[in-house]
Amino acid sequence: MNPRRDSLPWAAANTPGTHPGLPPRAGVGLKPAHVQAILEGAPDLGFFEVHAENYLVAGGPMHADLARIAKRYPLSIHGVGLSIGGADPLDPDHLHALRGLLDCYQPALFSEHLAWSTHGGVFWNDLLPVPYDRATLNRVCAHLDQVQETLGRRILLENPATYVEFADSTLSEAAFITELVARTGCGLLLDVNNAYVSCINHGRDVLAYLAALPLAQVGEVHLAGFHRDTDSSGDPLLIDSHGSAVDEAVWSLYAWTLARIGPQPTLIEWDNDLPVFDRLHAEARRADRLLMGLEAGLETAGDTARRISA
Amino acid sequence: MSGPAAWCAALLDPDREVPPGLSTWNGSDPAQRFTVYRNNVTVSLMEALAETFPVCQAMVGAPHFRDLARAFVRRHPPRSPVLARYGHGFADFIAECTLAAPWPYLPDLARLELACLDALHAADAQPLDPDALAAALGRPETLPSLRLGLHPSLATLGSPYAVVSLWAAHQGDGPAPAVNPDRPEQAWVLRRGRAVLVLPMSGGDCRFVRALQVGATLGEATATAAAAASDEDADAAGGFDLTRCLAVLLREQVLTGIT
């Protein structure tokens, strides 16, 4: 139902499941406080990721630092303000500014969120949830088409962390995501922490949720720490706080996921209570060990298969 | 009201009912869960203001600043997803806010902090080749009609209060000297390399820069600044020193072109 899709430049250039430029390694979010340590220590990392909106300024040290990092490492740009799930039309000025940023840095990936953050011209600075119904799905698909056309590339969309659900939702979150990925050709940024947080918060089976997602279209994985709170019934309410180490449950889900989708570029997000760079790097090394262990595991599986066939 | 409009109304007003149509898997109170979003919106924007206005926060104390910031966030939430631009109404807002009345210099202090942030993120520009200036000096008859290109980060700020000294007192780690705030001060704000500089200058010096920024020639800007300075009280703050202005423009590499 989308005749333009195959004619778009990114449709041919960025085949789903491949990641030109971004290795299946661990990366971390770039923080200005860490730039000096990174430039001096030259840590062995797969990539760095930045929030697009922090670089929509004219010049100065933010751009100077990013340019130096981008010379040495692959780059992923992650938007936090497009409001793709919003009821209002997308902000054309913002979209245009993002296009300029991507043209400037040519990142290996651009991703955004299944959420809204702007309404009535006000930016709410939060990733607010959308109801999972047909009207919303059609609108998000139209916004995604517009974004991918304007940016001239396939983007990844991230599954959300949410704290409430909508009584009027008619689709499951996984079905909603599956259909919008199929209709727009966008990829999935699988945030395993968000998956865990949302499934705990809404009493869902997280393995069933993950298995129902379009895992073949995953182009990047996010891992982060959450904060544990309690709802009014005394059940756990997990907050996507990005302020601590990745939880053991999320590491387990990550390993489970890798076994199904193979090694993927994996970002450690740590935005609150920022640790020293070495601590953040240690978290990335743990992800790398799982990524590399998985590669060894696949080799073993391949060897086993050859032995059986022989 | 429903959908996002109901969300928006409830996000900033804790006295309002939470939006209709929310559900929870276990029958727990959706209103309590909605406070996560309220908290995120309000606190994250208050924190953005605290990061942009650290000296204002230090002057009034964190509790008072939180009250000011919360009131501003609710009255003037951001219109752009780029938070580096948020806070451009804060000075005017606190000028009208009874909470800030005890600190009459606070609005201008906020303007100075915002000027620093704007200078930090202003566009980059290459400084003028010194040879070009030497060539201009070799033809002195052309000097009055020259137009000077200035670095995009350069801004001027003046206040009836000693906001430059108050600001400077909060830049070091050690104990700050007492400052009498009831004294006019002016400054140039600019970025050199990675650092934003706040240079105490005279009111005449500021007029000189503002004239150049709107396209006046070197001769016109000099005449404007000198005439205005002579109209003022003998106060040194009003004085205009062309040599000092040119020396600072050169030394801080603010001069980006001559035409």
Add this chain to the structure above:
Amino acid sequence: MNHITTAAALAIALGTAMTIAAAPTSAADTGAKEKCFGVALKGQNDCKAGPGTSCAGTSTKDYQGDAWKLVPAGSCEQTAAPKSPTGHGQLAAFKEKA
């Protein structure tokens, strides 16, 4: 003040300025004390969430009603001495009151 706009005056000022700007210790000569902006350079856009739901009134949990709705205008005067600010000393005093 017309004399200052003459080409000769500009030439003298510019020549002197170039000499001053080229000198290694020029700050005192220009009379402009420079202050470095101690900027905590950090991007302000994030996709994290705050720390939860409980209304503790701390710096990180602050969705409660406006204090300015509850505090009568002018009551701030009783808690601050803004006419003689002394930088960090005053900040410390505020912290004790908070």
